[in-house]
Amino acid sequence: MSARRDFALICFIALGLIGFALPLGGGSAWTAHGLSAFLWALALGIAAWLVILPPAIGVATGLALVATVVAAFVPLRLIGAGAGGVDAPGLWCAVLALGFLAWRAMERLATFGHETGSKAANLAVPALFGAWLLYLWQVITQGFAIPPVLLPAPSMIGHALVEAQRTLAEDFVQTFVKSVIPGYLMGCAAGFVVAILVDRSPFLQRGLLPVGNLVSALPIVGVAPIMVMWFGFDWQSKAAVVVIMTFFPMLVNTIAGLAATSHIERDLMRTYAASYGQTMVSVRLPAAMPFIFNALKINSTLALIGAIVAEFFGTPILGMGFRISTEVGRMNISMVWATIAVAAVAGSAFYGLLALLERRFTFWHPSFRQRA
Amino acid sequence: MRTEALPRPRAAEDGLVARLVAGSTLPILTIAAAVVLIWYVAAIFLNAPVLRDSYERAGRAGVTTQELIADAWAMERPILPAPHQVAFELNKTVFQIDPTSRRSLVYHAWVTLSSALLGFAMGALLGIVLAVGIVHVRTLERSLMPWIIASQTIPILAIAPMIIVVLAAVGIVGLVPKAFISAYLCFFPVTIGMVKGLTSPEPIQLDLMRTYSASTGQTFFMLRWPSALPYLFASLKVAVALAVVGAIVGELPTGAQAGIGARLLAGSYYGQTIQIWAALIGAAVLAGLSVALVGLVERITLRHMGARP
Incomplete structure (x- = not known):
């Protein structure tokens, strides 16, 4: 794994750290959300490990997936706690960073599937992509409080x-x-x-x-x-x-x-x-x-x-x-x-x-x- | 790999009649004549019950078959209008009325065509960009490709009205929402065709580019893009026909303001069957002309690139 390949992870870490420093909207900051901050730090830590000491492809794929799932909870929790809107650059920075992480996980998974010929991995790549799109839809509609008359969040559609x-x-x-x-x-x-x-x-x-x-x-x-x-x-x-x-x-x-x-x-x-x-x-x-x-x-x-x-x-x-x-x-x-x-x-x-x-x-x- | 089932004998040596039989002009004319004939007959049978009812109400007894047929082909609001009625309506709305008038079919066709072309341009561009990404990035191929195929199982035509209404609520009205629907329909054949086309160079050609130490960009513009062009045009022909369909369906929910779709809807509201059929023929001509136009561009481009006709 060459250094060039970890560009996405480095982007995730950089954007993730910037996000840590920015406000979350609604007058709140990361310090008010202890568990979210901890989960975010955990994901950043895993990413840093993957960049500095790249393990074997199987382990790296698994870790990238774990980091993605852990990090994905953070924006959802933050929005649930009232963060969001245009005055929450920290949140959107985190979502952008998450995009890089998810991309990296997909890339890993695709490479893994290609090298091992594993059917599950080959199915997981498009599944992950679809999940990411749904997730983005959810976070954006909720984070920007888009009226359901225009575009309902996936959770509301699921409810219906x-x-x-x-x-x-x-x-x-x-x-x-x-x-x-x-x-x-x-x-x-x-x-x-x-x-x-x-x-x-x-x-x-x-x-x-x-x-x-x-x-x-x-x-x-x-x-x-x-x-x-x-x-x-x-x-x-x-x-x-x-x-x-x-x-x-x-x-x-x-x-x-x-x-x-x-x-x-x-x-x-x-x-x-x-x-x-x-x-x-x-x-x-x-x-x-x-x-x-x-x-x-x-x-x-x-x-x-x-x-x-x-x-x-x-x-x-x-x-x-x-x-x-x-x-x-x-x-x-x-x-x-x-x-x-x-x-x-x-x-x-x-x-x-x-x-x-x-x-x-x-x-x-x-x-x-x-x-x- | 043309085979016996569709033989193309040497036409030049034979006489005119033999050439007509051997080529595809006469068969097509035969089929067209058969369609018109069946249409006339169907018009009699479909319109007859309504006519008989009206005869009974009018107290007319002993109507001859000849009279019945003549009436069936000249009804005001027939179940199925006869071809010449549609032709008269087309002639009236296309040639007799000023093209800028709202009663002219040319005006409505232009409204539909303009949004179809805008959507076609957006869709074709999106399709090409997606294909380029898919060919060059394996993760995109793995992750995006299944969703592109799945995207077409969403009946976009069916949700087109909602998209129009929702976009109108945000303040986007006019051409653009209809163009979005056309674009959504268009991008798919272009992406699929271009992925196939961009990967069509043989490994030996790609290897040659590598021995020249060509960059990815150079390989793209000198090898992949030219070899993808025939595929691109084949897809564009499918896409432009779809764009017209998208624009027409997009016009249905706008409350019958303008466009071929609006003509269809208005015709179905007021039982103006002749108007519906005229609009349908208009749509068919519009789609056919757009496909022919793309075909023309294809021939010019490919000849310019040195393809043999």
């Missing part, structure tokens, strides 16, 4: 999540289970089937491919009001929007995927005297899999967006889009963010599931080969 569990669950069922999933399945299936049907006609393909590409780039969410007009307020209209949004990406990708086999592979099948159907099932469909999964993944986010936007144009009194638009009207922003959190988690889980399936079914693809 727990408080309104039932409503959120009902909205989730209405939007995700009733609208997104049927629409997604129908749209993807329709795109796939049409692609297979036109496979025998290069003429139709040459016509459909550019048209499909064009339509994929169009603002299809715009049909939402029309669909609501046609299919009524319940889930059918949302599913219809989702079908239209997911159809074209699937069509285009499947057509491209079916064309992905090379001559040599198809010639081989011909020498086996394989029929059209056999070639399709044993060569061309497997070769199209990466393309199909690509479409499935693109569609997973499109579907959720389509359903939620369609709910703005009229719903029964349920659904995520309905919840977002009404709670905005009632200025109950933490509930809006709670709904967004549910949507984000559902979307990520959906995407993650598809990514897992993709890995399972297209393990042979070059993009999944072990990186050396």
Whole structure:
């Protein structure tokens, strides 16, 4: 570990010491917060140890993490005790210093994960980054006393999540289970089937491919009001929007995927005297899999967006889009963010599931080969 | 790796008809004609029930099918307007009305386009900066990349109205909030494409730069950036279409003031289906033109860099 690499830790120590000297706002100083000052000093001490006598990478990573967690408590405690605002340079200096420390911990962890190939460490890096963002959000909204109408703190959103569990669950069922999933399945299936049907006609393909590409780039969410007009307020209209949004990406990708086999592979099948159907099932469909999964993944986010936007144009009194638009009207922003959190988690889980399936079914693809 | 499924026979040697069949013009025209045909037929079937009701109320019996079809294609507020009705509406709102008037579609398209372009510029810049950081700092790659992917599972289009309302409460109104939404949608394809593009140089090329003792900056500007440009333009085309979508959705909650989104919303409030369809076609043309514009810039830039057409 060269000296240059510890730049972040030195920044942490320097800023941390400066922070110690500055006032905390609200007329209080560090001397009034004994435990916080002690924890801060502890983190500074660990950092100093890491700079002066760098231990082995495993120990250093662990210590950097411990220092980060210990130091992270300090601004939270200080804000809880009434510090904050623009007249608290000491606090914000400490938060800035904490940023350097967290960065260093992430860097350590990334190096550790890279060197040992540890899966846990590789997962911990983005987790730590996400936690840091949430933490920053919390500290800033609370420290500057930002009105919850503008941006609620994560703790308030968490509170709303727990408080309104039932409503959120009902909205989730209405939007995700009733609208997104049927629409997604129908749209993807329709795109796939049409692609297979036109496979025998290069003429139709040459016509459909550019048209499909064009339509994929169009603002299809715009049909939402029309669909609501046609299919009524319940889930059918949302599913219809989702079908239209997911159809074209699937069509285009499947057509491209079916064309992905090379001559040599198809010639081989011909020498086996394989029929059209056999070639399709044993060569061309497997070769199209990466393309199909690509479409499935693109569609997973499109579907959720389509359903939620369609709910703005009229719903029964349920659904995520309905919840977002009404709670905005009632200025109950933490509930809006709670709904967004549910949507984000559902979307990520959906995407993650598809990514897992993709890995399972297209393990042979070059993009999944072990990186050396 | 073009294959049998999409053959491109030698067109130059054949006659005009053969060239049309072999190229993609005729297939596209066929598909377009089929779409228009299906549209007309669908217009009859979707509008017929409403018409029959009105005939009954008016006490008109024995309406012939021909009359029904003619009426279905000429309704005031149809369930599905016929293509020529939309075309007339487009002609009226685009060419007949002064472009500065609030009743002109050109005016609304310009409002949407300006915020889409602002957002596109911000998003593309952010995307490139993120990609450069990710390529050069491993910690960023490890920590940021998963969150960039997760960021797109947040249905930003769905929360766009809230962002507009909240920003309006802080005093930020006009183009900028809509541009933020466009930027949020735009940066993702640019980041992903640029990370791929900036890492596309082969190890042997990077090694050559090292033997020249090139600095990181020199490697970036002489090797990585030029080899990333094709990826950049591919992403920019996706991004500019997304920017238009973002701007349109951003206009929905502003109370139908101006823009294509406002036209959609106003049309859906007052049941003006022809206006909705005209706005939709307008949006499609807008997105198509922006993509074509980026394509043009791409061709000029790549030719300037010595790429073969």
